Each structure stands twice: as structure tokens, then as C-alpha cells.
Amino acid sequence: MKPILMLAVSTIALALGAGAAYAECGIEAGSVRILSNDFEALRAINAAAQECASGTVTVTANATTEHKNLQVPALSINPAEYTVAVVANNSIVPLLNDDLIRPLDDLIAQYGQALQPSQLVKIDGNTMAIAFMGNGQHLFYRKDILEEAGIEPPKSYDDILAAAQIIRDKGLLEHPLGASVKPGWDLAAEFVNDYLGTGAEFFAPGSAELAIDNPEGRKVLEVMRAMTAFMDPDYLTYSADELIKEYEAGNIAIMVAWGSLAGAVLDDQGAAEGVVENTVLTAAPTINGGTIPAAALWWDGFTIAKNITDEDAAASFQAMVHGISPDMMNANKEAATWLIQGYEPGPAAIGVVDNANGGARPYPMQPYMGLLHTALSTELAEFIAGSEDAEQALADVKAAYDTAAKEAGFLQ
Amino acid sequence: MPNKTFFAFILPSLIAMVLFIALPIVSVVVQSLYVAHERVMVQVENCQPFGGCSTELRVDAAATAELQREQPLGRFNGLGTYFNRAHLATDELGAILSSDRSFDQKVAQIFNLPFYKALIFTLVYCFVVTPLAMALGFAIALAVNALPKVTKGPIIFFSLLPMIITPLIGSLILYWMLSPNGILGATIQHIFNDPTLSLRASPVLTWTALLVYGVWTNGPFSFVVFYAGLQTVPADTLESAMIDGASRWERIRYVIIPHLAPLATFVALVQLMDNFRVFEPIVGFSAEANATSLSYLIYNDLSGDAQQFGSAGATSVITIIGVVILLMPVLIRTWREFKLKAV
Numbered sequence: 001m002k003p004i005l006m007l008a009v010s011t012i013a014l015a016l017g018a019g020a021a022y023a024e025c026g027i028e029a030g031s032v033r034i035l036s037n038d039f040e041a042l043r044a045i046n047a048a049a050q051e052c053a054s055g056t057v058t059v060t061a062n063a064t065t066e067h068k069n070l071q072v073p074a075l076s077i078n079p080a081e082y083t084v085a086v087v088a089n090n091s092i093v094p095l096l097n098d099d100l101i102r103p104l105d106d107l108i109a110q111y112g113q114a115l116q117p118s119q120l121v122k123i124d125g126n127t128m129a130i131a132f133m134g135n136g137q138h139l140f141y142r143k144d145i146l147e148e149a150g151i152e153p154p155k156s157y158d159d160i161l162a163a164a165q166i167i168r169d170k171g172l173l174e175h176p177l178g179a180s181v182k183p184g185w186d187l188a189a190e191f192v193n194d195y196l197g198t199g200a201e202f203f204a205p206g207s208a209e210l211a212i213d214n215p216e217g218r219k220v221l222e223v224m225r226a227m228t229a230f231m232d233p234d235y236l237t238y239s240a241d242e243l244i245k246e247y248e249a250g251n252i253a254i255m256v257a258w259g260s261l262a263g264a265v266l267d268d269q270g271a272a273e274g275v276v277e278n279t280v281l282t283a284a285p286t287i288n289g290g291t292i293p294a295a296a297l298w299w300d301g302f303t304i305a306k307n308i309t310d311e312d313a314a315a316s317f318q319a320m321v322h323g324i325s326p327d328m329m330n331a332n333k334e335a336a337t338w339l340i341q342g343y344e345p346g347p348a349a350i351g352v353v354d355n356a357n358g359g360a361r362p363y364p365m366q367p368y369m370g371l372l373h374t375a376l377s378t379e380l381a382e383f384i385a386g387s388e389d390a391e392q393a394l395a396d397v398k399a400a401y402d403t404a405a406k407e408a409g410f411l412q
Numbered sequence: 413m414p415n416k417t418f419f420a421f422i423l424p425s426l427i428a429m430v431l432f433i434a435l436p437i438v439s440v441v442v443q444s445l446y447v448a449h450e451r452v453m454v455q456v457e458n459c460q461p462f463g464g465c466s467t468e469l470r471v472d473a474a475a476t477a478e479l480q481r482e483q484p485l486g487r488f489n490g491l492g493t494y495f496n497r498a499h500l501a502t503d504e505l506g507a508i509l510s511s512d513r514s515f516d517q518k519v520a521q522i523f524n525l526p527f528y529k530a531l532i533f534t535l536v537y538c539f540v541v542t543p544l545a546m547a548l549g550f551a552i553a554l555a556v557n558a559l560p561k562v563t564k565g566p567i568i569f570f571s572l573l574p575m576i577i578t579p580l581i582g583s584l585i586l587y588w589m590l591s592p593n594g595i596l597g598a599t600i601q602h603i604f605n606d607p608t609l610s611l612r613a614s615p616v617l618t619w620t621a622l623l624v625y626g627v628w629t630n631g632p633f634s635f636v637v638f639y640a641g642l643q644t645v646p647a648d649t650l651e652s653a654m655i656d657g658a659s660r661w662e663r664i665r666y667v668i669i670p671h672l673a674p675l676a677t678f679v680a681l682v683q684l685m686d687n688f689r690v691f692e693p694i695v696g697f698s699a700e701a702n703a704t705s706l707s708y709l710i711y712n713d714l715s716g717d718a719q720q721f722g723s724a725g726a727t728s729v730i731t732i733i734g735v736v737i738l739l740m741p742v743l744i745r746t747w748r749e750f751k752l753k754a755v
């Protein structure tokens with residue numbers, strides 16, 4: 001766009017936005033600077049928050065997948081680079097550890113009438129974040145392939161493995177299963193999901209001592225390895241986004257994938273014929289004879305920085321409340337599983353809702369969970385590639401976690 | 413040039429080098445000697461949208477900040493970080509070596525330690541890619557030098573492309589071409605008549621792909637330098653060699669290669685340094701499961717959900733030491749030549 005044209009467009013946008021927004025957001029003055037992850041739902045919220053910009057209020061948003069690396073240094077300085085950090089179960093922890101975000105109870109009392117009690121994330125009695133959407137990995141399957149193979153919809157990992165064998169034996173698909181097990185964050189998330197499903201705890205109660213070297217941990221690894229036998233030989237390179245593409249291409253019959261990507265599967269773009277209408281979303285499978293879906297529940301929410309003026313904090317809170325307003329939610333119903341008042345789950349949200357109703361556990365918020373996630377992401381690589389046994393893999397994870405936890409001051 | 417003028421001339425660069433190279437390295441070294449403070453933990457009640465409330469441990473930020481104020485760098489750990497499992501792993505190494513396992517098992521156990529797993533790939537990459545890329549660059553330089561003038565320009569441009577392309581983009585392009593749906597991957601499957609053959613699945617093939625990529629991307633640098641060097645080969649020596657009946661190969665072997673030898677030392681130096689910090693192809697090829705490098709370990713320490721600065725600092729210092737050790741033979745040789753000339 002030519003500079004002049006751009007100027008004209010932004011001026012018009014600003015003028016249009018400002019008039020409407022002042023009345024809606026009710027912010028008198030302040031600076032709102034948002035840092036968030038980058039996916040459809042968050043972009044919609046950022047855009048809605050930016051409607052609050054006016055002559056006296058500036059609203060900027062930086063949506064980036066690198067947000068986790070930016071947030072701690074950006075909020076440590078005074079005044080903080082960003083006034084709002086959009087976080088999830090895991091990314092709020094570094095902000096809490098370093099005391100970089102402020103309690104929101106006063107602001108809620110003043111401006112948060114539209115919020116629901118279930119949206120408040122409370123730490124030690126103080127509300128530290130406002131959650132607005134849920135997310136999680138759940139089951140996607142193709143009902144046409146299952147019908148052709150004469151299989152009942154799978155409920156557990158045992159069902160899935162049996163179904164995969166039948167689908168392969170009948171020659172329907174050579175590699176019917178899918179999961180994002182790319183070494184790195186994805187692989188660790190897969191282990192965490194399955195381990196949560198067993199009902200066991202990651203850490204010894206009241207300490208940072210790792211406790212995954214148990215029958216449940218071994219069972220999880222056994223299932224993960226068994227699944228790979230029915231996956232495309234390239235499974236080591238499948239991240240969550242890559243997996244969705246394979247599924248849309250019609251190469252996968254049953255997979256566990258992110259709820260936030262379900263909308264992209266169900267829309268009319270990019271999928272091979274027959275994929276969209278035959279896709280069924282449901283809760284993640286159970287594992288090890290358990291009863292709850294083997295998947296972590298995630299929330300995404302916003303926090304307000306500590307190192308900013310009270311005026312900016314109030315402006316930021318109001319802008320974000322406007323950002324997650326029911327109007328925004330109604331305009332973007334399919335983008336996420338919203339926790340916002342008045343939300344009716346659409347077809348793309350069924351999986352996450354089923355997970356929650358099935359009693360799935362939230363992703364742990366312990367301060368040392370990030371260290372475990374990092375240890376899992378590197379030390380399970382050889383196991384999932386098939387060059388190491390479960391015993392050795394668990395020992396490696398424990399050794400790597402202990403080393404990191406000692407360096408970080410959580411273990412002696 | 414008088415010393416004073418010379419000094420004034422390089423002073424700006426000197427200041428920049430101290431500010432942007434020396435000081436950061438010092439800070440990395442200092443950081444690597446420290447680990448985070450012991451965290452003061454408190455039990456608190458956490459309530460989330462899912463799963464209700466539960467009692468969990470949390471870092472007492474105020475108390476930890478107090479410790480931080482007293483000692484901003486953290487706890488002094490000396491060389492502890494260097495010898496822990498994530499780095500040189502001396503304890504683990506000792507246990508493995510003194511155990512009564514077979515030699516193969518011991519080797520497997522050692523390469524199961526993250527540092528040694530990364531080190532072995534880094535070294536293999538260095539010592540396979542550097543000579544092959546130099547040979548490739550030299551061959552291209554000879555070929556281009558023999559071309560007629562008109563075609564030289566475009567061919568030089570095409571030969572330089574691998575160097576012009578950003579390493580991460582270059583590796584991604586090759587990675588996609590090697591995927592089973594890509595042109596190279598599909599061709600390889602067709603040639604070997606094996607529809608399950610995948611370069612991404614086996615460690616050997618992944619290593620091969622990375623090494624081939626390394627040669628491809630590093631070739632042009634050697635080519636440029638050797639091509640420039642070829643222009644300085646004295647024509648009379650070549651002519652007299654021809655009159656003496658030397659074949660093309662003999663001229664290359666006995667005139668050109670000795671002439672370019674000092675240049676080769678320089679290229680080897682730069683390439684070894686470059687290849688020792690191999691990183692982009694591992695990310696580009698999604699090869700984390702089968703190959704990691706020292707630079708990848710640093711990246712992994714800093715990019716996870718929890719950033720480990722001390723650990724990353726220690727790996728960085730070890731990398732610097734590794735580069736110095738690698739360059740030692742070349743440096744000693746250069747020093748000897750320098751002294752020889754001085755005498």
C-alpha cells in the first residue's frame with residue numbers, strides 16, 4: 001500500500017473506531033500494549049481491544065508465537081514494555097515466579113461486571129488472570145473409514161490400537177493413526193496428556209521431586225510407542241500444525257489433535273473430499289483402564305503487568321474486557337471454545353467441551369512444570385524414535401529434570 | 413604508518429569489538445559460573461477454570477526477590493554446571509566407563525548423554541562437511557575458470573545461490589523436497605522401489621541429508637575464495653609446465669594446489685569455525701530426534717518453558733573452547749609459516 005493511501009486508511013479507521021469506541025469501552029486515557037500468542041481467536045480479541053483506541057487512548061498489539069520468550073524480559077523493566085500479557089496455564093508461571101503481574105480483584109470490582117466467576121484464575125486468593133477460552137487435545141476420527149472397517153467409535157487407547165490394526169488389515173489405510181510427537185514441545189505435551197489420563201501425579205506431594213518413574217509412566221510410554229507403529233514413518237517430524245495438514249489430506253483415520261485447530265479442519269478450505277463431513281470430534285481417549293480423557297485442559301487468559309501506572313492498568317483491563325466481550329465472541333463463535341458469558345459450543349468446540357465434561361485434568365501449574373516439560377521434550381526423543389527402551393527414557397528424563405531443577409534452585 | 417596513526421585508525425573497531433564481542437563473552441563466562449537462587453516455596457490455593465481449586469506449591473516471589481537483591485547473579489556454583497549431566501557429565505561418564513558393560517553398550521550409553529550426543533554430530537559435521545565443501549568449491553572454481561568469458565557471469569551467480577539463501581530457508585526448501593511428497597523424496601522412493609523409505613525416519617539418512625545440505629551450502633564460499641585465488645596463479649609457471657608436457661591434472665596437482673595452499677588454510681579455518689556452530693539445518697530438517705549440535709543445546713536451554721541461562725552459558729563457553737581446540741593445528745601452522753617468513 002502506498003504511504004499516502006495507508007495514512008488515509010488508518011486515519012479513517014482511527015476516526016471511525018474512536019467515535020464508536022469511546023462510548024463502548026469507557027476508557028478516559030491510557031496506553032494499552034498487548035503481547036499475545038498468535039492464533040485466530042487471540043487475533044480476534046486483539047482486534048476487538050483495539051476498537052478502544054481514541055484520541056487519548058492508544059492500543060497496540062503484538063501477536064507472536066515467540067511471546068513466551070518475550071514476556072519475562074518485557075515485563076521486568078519499569079515501565080513494562082507491554083501492559084497486557086495473554087497467557088495460558090504454563091506461560092503464566094514464569095510471570096508469577098518473578099512477580100511481574102498484578103492482582104486484578106480491584107479492577108474486577110470496578111470494571112469486571114461482565115465476567116463470570118469461572119473465568120477467574122485465583123492464586124492464593126488473588127485473581128491473577130482472566131481466562132476467556134479453553135483448549136486441549138482431543139480425538140478426531142473419520143466415521144466413514146470406521147464404518148467401512150466395521151468398528152465402533154473408539155473410547156480408549158486400547159480401542160484405537162485395535163481399530164488401527166483392523167483398518168490396516170482391511171487395506172483401508174496403511175498408517176491410520178496420527179499424533180503430534182515431534183521431539184520438542186509437542187512430544188512432551190503428548191506425554192503430559194497421557195500421564196494426566198492415568199490419574200497419577202508428576203511430583204511427590206509438596207515437593208519438586210519428580211515421580212513419573214512408576215507403572216503409569218511406563219504404561220504411557222508403552223502406549224505412545226505402540227501408536228507409532230500405525231503412524232506415517234515420518235511421525236518424528238509431525239508438529240501439531242503438520243498433523244492437521246496430513247489429516248485434511250485424508251491420510252489419517254484417527255488422531256489426537258488440538259481443539260483450537262478443529263475450526264480449520266471443519267471449514268471448507270484445504271480438506272480433501274470426504275474429510276470434513278465425516279470428521280467426528282469427541283473427548284480424548286482414556287488410558288490404562290482409566291475413566292477420564294487423557295488430555296490436559298488448557299485455558300488462555302490475560303494478565304496485567306505490575307510495572308505500569310495504575311491509569312494504564314485500568315485502561316488495559318477495560319480494553320481487554322471489551323476485547324473478550326460477548327459481541328466479539330458472537331462474531332467469532334467457531335474460533336475457540338469460549339468461557340465467555342452466553343457461549344453455546346459450536347461443532348468445532350465439542351471435543352474440548354467433552355474433555356472438560358469427562359473430567360480431564362488441567363495442565364499443571366507447578367513452578368517447576370516447565371523444567372519437566374523441557375526435559376521430556378529432549379529426553380523422550382530417542383524413545384519415540386525407537387532407539388531406546390522405556391526404562392532408560394524415564395531414567396534420562398529424571399536425570400535431566402534433576403539437573404535443571406538444581407540449577408533453577410527448586411531441588412537441593 | 414606510524415603506530416599512533418594506526419592506533420587511531422583501528423580504535424573505533426577496537427571499541428566496537430570490546431563492546432560487542434569481548435564484554436558479552438565475559439558476561440557469558442560469569443553467568444555460567446552461577447545458578448539460580450534456591451527458590452523459597454509456599455503452599456497456596458490455586459483455582460482455575462477447569463479442575464476447581466487445589467493446594468499447590470508456588471514460588472514466594474517476595475522472598476526470592478530479597479535473595480536476588482543480595483546476590484543479583486545468583487548462587488555461585490563454580491564449575492559445577494560444566495560437569496553436571498547436561499554438560500560434560502563427568503560422574504555419569506565415570507560410572508559408564510567403570511561398569512562391566514560391553515564396549516558397544518558403553519558407547520551407546522555415552523552418546524545417550526545430551527552433550528556427547530550433540531558433540532558427536534557437531535564433530536562429524538565439521539570433519540565431513542569442511543573437506544568435502546572445500547573440494548566441491550575447488551572443483552567448481554576450476555570448472556568456472558575454464559569457461560568462456562560470456563558464460564562466466566551467470567554461472568558464477570548460480571554457483572553462489574546456496575550461499576545467498578538464508579540457511580534456515582535453504583534447509584527448509586531441501587527438507588520439503590526430500591519429504592515423501594517432494595520431488596527428491598518421491599524420486600528416491602521410486603529408484604529404490606520402497607514406498608516407506610523416508611529420509612526423516614532413520615538416523616543414518618537424516619545425518620546424510622544434513623551432511624549433503626552442509627556441503628551444498630558451504631561449497632560456494634570455498635568456490636569464491638579459490639576462484640579469486642586462481643586469478644593470481646602465475647601464467648608463466650603454468651606455461652612452462654605445459655611446455656614441459658604436464659597434463660591438466662599435473663598442472664593442477666603441482667602448480668595450482670601448492671599455490672593455493674595458504675588460501676586453503678584460511679578457508680579451512682573459517683569453515684571449521686562455521687561448521688562447529690551448525691544449527692539451522694537441525695531446525696530446518698526437524699532433525700532433533702536424530703541429530704543435535706552444541707548450538708542446538710544452547711537454543712534448547714533458552715527457548716523452553718523455563719529458560720536456563722547458566723546452562724546455556726556453560727555450553728557456550730564449551731563451544732568457544734571447542735572452536736579454539738579445533739583451530740589449534742591450523743593456528744600453529746600459520747604461526748610457524750609466519751615465523752619462517754620473518755626469518
